[in-house]
Amino acid sequence: MKGWLLHHRQAAGQALRRLTATPVNTLLGALVLGIALALPAGGEMLLANFQRLAQRIAATPQISVFMALDAARKDTAEIESRLRKHAQTREVRFVPREDTLKRLKASEGLGDVIESLPRNPFPDAFVVVPRDEAPEALEAMRAEFAKYPRVEHVQLDSAWVKKLDALLRLTRMAVTFLAAVLGIALIAVTFNTIRLQILTQGAEIEVSRLLGATDAFIRRPFYYFGALQGLAGGLVAWGAVLIATLLLRGPVAELASLYGIEFALHILPLADSALLFGLAALLGWAGAWLSLSRHLQD
Amino acid sequence: MISFEQVGKRYPGGITALADLSLAVESGEMVILSGHSGAGKSTLLRLIPAIERPTQGAVVVNGQNVSALKRAAVPFLRRNLGMIFQDQKLLFDRSAFDNVMLPLAIAGVATRDAGRRVRAALDKVGLLDREKAMPIALSGGEQQRLAIARAVVARPAILIADEPTAHLDDDTARDIAAMFHAFNQVGVTVLVATHHEALFAPFMTRRITLSHGRLGP
Numbered sequence: 001m002k003g004w005l006l007h008h009r010q011a012a013g014q015a016l017r018r019l020t021a022t023p024v025n026t027l028l029g030a031l032v033l034g035i036a037l038a039l040p041a042g043g044e045m046l047l048a049n050f051q052r053l054a055q056r057i058a059a060t061p062q063i064s065v066f067m068a069l070d071a072a073r074k075d076t077a078e079i080e081s082r083l084r085k086h087a088q089t090r091e092v093r094f095v096p097r098e099d100t101l102k103r104l105k106a107s108e109g110l111g112d113v114i115e116s117l118p119r120n121p122f123p124d125a126f127v128v129v130p131r132d133e134a135p136e137a138l139e140a141m142r143a144e145f146a147k148y149p150r151v152e153h154v155q156l157d158s159a160w161v162k163k164l165d166a167l168l169r170l171t172r173m174a175v176t177f178l179a180a181v182l183g184i185a186l187i188a189v190t191f192n193t194i195r196l197q198i199l200t201q202g203a204e205i206e207v208s209r210l211l212g213a214t215d216a217f218i219r220r221p222f223y224y225f226g227a228l229q230g231l232a233g234g235l236v237a238w239g240a241v242l243i244a245t246l247l248l249r250g251p252v253a254e255l256a257s258l259y260g261i262e263f264a265l266h267i268l269p270l271a272d273s274a275l276l277f278g279l280a281a282l283l284g285w286a287g288a289w290l291s292l293s294r295h296l297q298d
Numbered sequence: 299m300i301s302f303e304q305v306g307k308r309y310p311g312g313i314t315a316l317a318d319l320s321l322a323v324e325s326g327e328m329v330i331l332s333g334h335s336g337a338g339k340s341t342l343l344r345l346i347p348a349i350e351r352p353t354q355g356a357v358v359v360n361g362q363n364v365s366a367l368k369r370a371a372v373p374f375l376r377r378n379l380g381m382i383f384q385d386q387k388l389l390f391d392r393s394a395f396d397n398v399m400l401p402l403a404i405a406g407v408a409t410r411d412a413g414r415r416v417r418a419a420l421d422k423v424g425l426l427d428r429e430k431a432m433p434i435a436l437s438g439g440e441q442q443r444l445a446i447a448r449a450v451v452a453r454p455a456i457l458i459a460d461e462p463t464a465h466l467d468d469d470t471a472r473d474i475a476a477m478f479h480a481f482n483q484v485g486v487t488v489l490v491a492t493h494h495e496a497l498f499a500p501f502m503t504r505r506i507t508l509s510h511g512r513l514g515p
Contacts (some may be wrong), residue, residue, distance in 0.1 A: 003406035010403055207387050210349070211448075212376035212402045 007217065015224035018197065019232075024098020029193060029229055033186055033280070034236020040179035040246060041276050042238045045268045053263060054164050061133050061157055065145050068152040076124045083126055088141055089165040091129035097122045113194055122223065123152060164237040183283050186233065190226045190287025191294075197225060198295045205296070219296070222288045234277045241268050299325040299360060300346060306354030307341050307511075315341040316352070316511040323489060325455075328482040330498045331491040333508035340384065340493035343460050346489070347379050348372045359456070369374060372393050377405055380449035380486075382459035386441055388433040394420065394444050395429040401452045411423065419451040422504065423477065450486075457481055459490045463497060470505035471497055479503075 019026045065083070067076055076094075083092045100122040105111050115120075130141055138156055146154045198205070205218055249265045256263035268276070301322040307315045315338045323329050331339050344350045348364045359366045364375055368395045388397055398419055402412040420426045423443040425436075433441055442462060449457060455480075459478065463471035475497040482488045492497065495505060507514035 005407065008408055170431065204389055204391075207389055208385065208404060209373075209399045210347070210376065210381060210383070211404055213358075214373045216368070217404055221302040235497075 002105060007220065009221035012224045012228075014221040015228055018201075018221070018225055019228060021203065025089055026229070026232070027122060029189070030232035030236050031283075032189060033061050033230065033233025036182045036189075037184050037237035037276065037280060040175055040182055041241045041272075043171075043175035043178060044272050044276075045170070045241050045266075047175055048269050048272060049265055050171070051168060052266065053261070054168060056116075059263075061130065061138055061161065063128040063130060063138065065128060065148075065151055065153070066153045069121075069123050070080060070115040071124065071150040071152075076228075077147055078100055080126065083128060083145075088129045088131050088137065089128050093127040095125045095127060099193065100125070137215075141160040179279075183279065185280045186230060186280065186283045187287040187290065190229060190284045191291045193229060194222055194226055194288045194291035195295050197222060197289070219292050221246060221291055223285055226284040226286075226288025226291075227281040228284070230280040230282070230287075231277060233236030233284070237280070238268065238273060238276055241248040299323055299327075301358045302342070302345075302364075303357065303358065304355040305352045305357060305365075306346065307338070307345065307350065308353045312427060314511055315398060319323075319355070319512065321506060321513065323487060325334070325487055326407060326482070326485055326501040327487040328479065328497055328501065329490070330503050330505045331489065331508065332495045332505060333514060334491070335493075337508040337514070338458055338511040339508055341511075343489065344489055346456075346458055347376045347389070348410055373404075377401070378456065380452070380454035380457040382438050382442075382445050382449050382457070382462050384460040384464065386445040388441060388448075390472055392432075393429065394431050394433065394436065394447075397433065397444060398451050400450045401448060405452055410471075411447050415451055416447075419447040422450065423447045439466055439473070442466060442470075443477070446474070450481060456487045456489070459492075461492055462490060463492060463494050475501075488499060 053068045065079070080092065080094055081179065081240065083089055097120055104122075105114050128141075128145075130138060132138075142154045145151060187273045208218055245265055245267045252265045253263060302319050305319045306317050316423055318336075323368065329362060333343065345352055346359055348367055352365045352497065355365070356363050360378070362375065364372075365373060383510060391399070394424065395416055398416045399412060402415060406500070407415070417426060417429065420429055423446050425440060425443055425447060428436065428440065433444060446459075446462070451460075457478070462478070463474050466474065471494060475494075478488050478490055479498075479501045482503075492498070
């Protein structure tokens, strides 16, 4: 056990020495790998942020109930009491048509358009938060509310949540695909680096064999080399994504505020960062393994 | 300790390096292997650490038939042998100290212990003050002594040397020969292939002559 640990420490040390012996090559290699990995890592960062945003918006499904434009106050009051008494509603918020008009007049761009309208185009509305969030229950409620007198339209917010969900799933697939393709690129780059390493270390490999080195002893530093180079690439990618996140944070917050959303771009989540480092090291190791089985003569 | 039993070695292309060779080297013996170029001296030595395998017969080292040894077992055989190669095979990208350290690193000797043993080996060949030097900065004789230090640092029971005095001036060659004798005096079995048998004559060692792959006169 002690000897085994010693061998691994020596192999890691040797790999580090080989990496630092050619700093420019090492740096360039890490940059190549880093830039390749930064694409899926950046995609993952954006995706994680989108998911966070989507979750916040769609945390509780809502049902919007719109009255007819010419509904009287008393009709509206009647519907309000029915909604409030309904066993399945947890919260009912009344949005008077005057408020809607005022709110939209205040908003950028729309103000002038609305000002020019001869009369208030908005109906009274209710925002209902249901107790049961199951899609079937929501659908049943929608159908029921639609039959209430003077109710013009009932809208289920889950429809766009579904669309958003589908979009996120598609984006997730794209990011995964990108990660797979660039992961293969990382393996290929490591494969080639290790091939060159084997050529440069030819004398050392030969002498070590003559002095009684096992295959494992000879291969170990190369595995560490590949894994460390991959890890260095992962670090570069992580740094690039971090910088991009910090640079984008201001503009994104500004954009979000235009839509009335308070939103700060988060850096790559801890679990994703760990995954990035782990995968980068693992792929480097795999590239080394492939190269060793191909290029190391027994 | 080492025995060759009707060993034959034929290289592809029909060149016969060794034919029907039988000999035994006892533990603690010092044997000088002589013979003309191409007599099969190097081939004989290369069969002992299983660098090459015989095409016929058996080579037995320490009771182990190395000609039938599994690939995975070969490294452990080599760790018990000290080898000095004709071309020395020093690594020029590291110091004298690190060259001698290599066998101990391979054997997994703990670092602090290993450092002490490396210095002891360098001391034995008179290179202790050159431990930081790179091999390229050493003279031919010093390089040979460094190769010897590397061969003995793991305290092998058997020392094998192929032309250790080639390309050295007479005084240096005599030093090197004396060094092998000194190792033999402390119980190491020594096998040296050389053109310069005369260098070893003062030590009254056993001499084996090879001629065309067979034991000669």
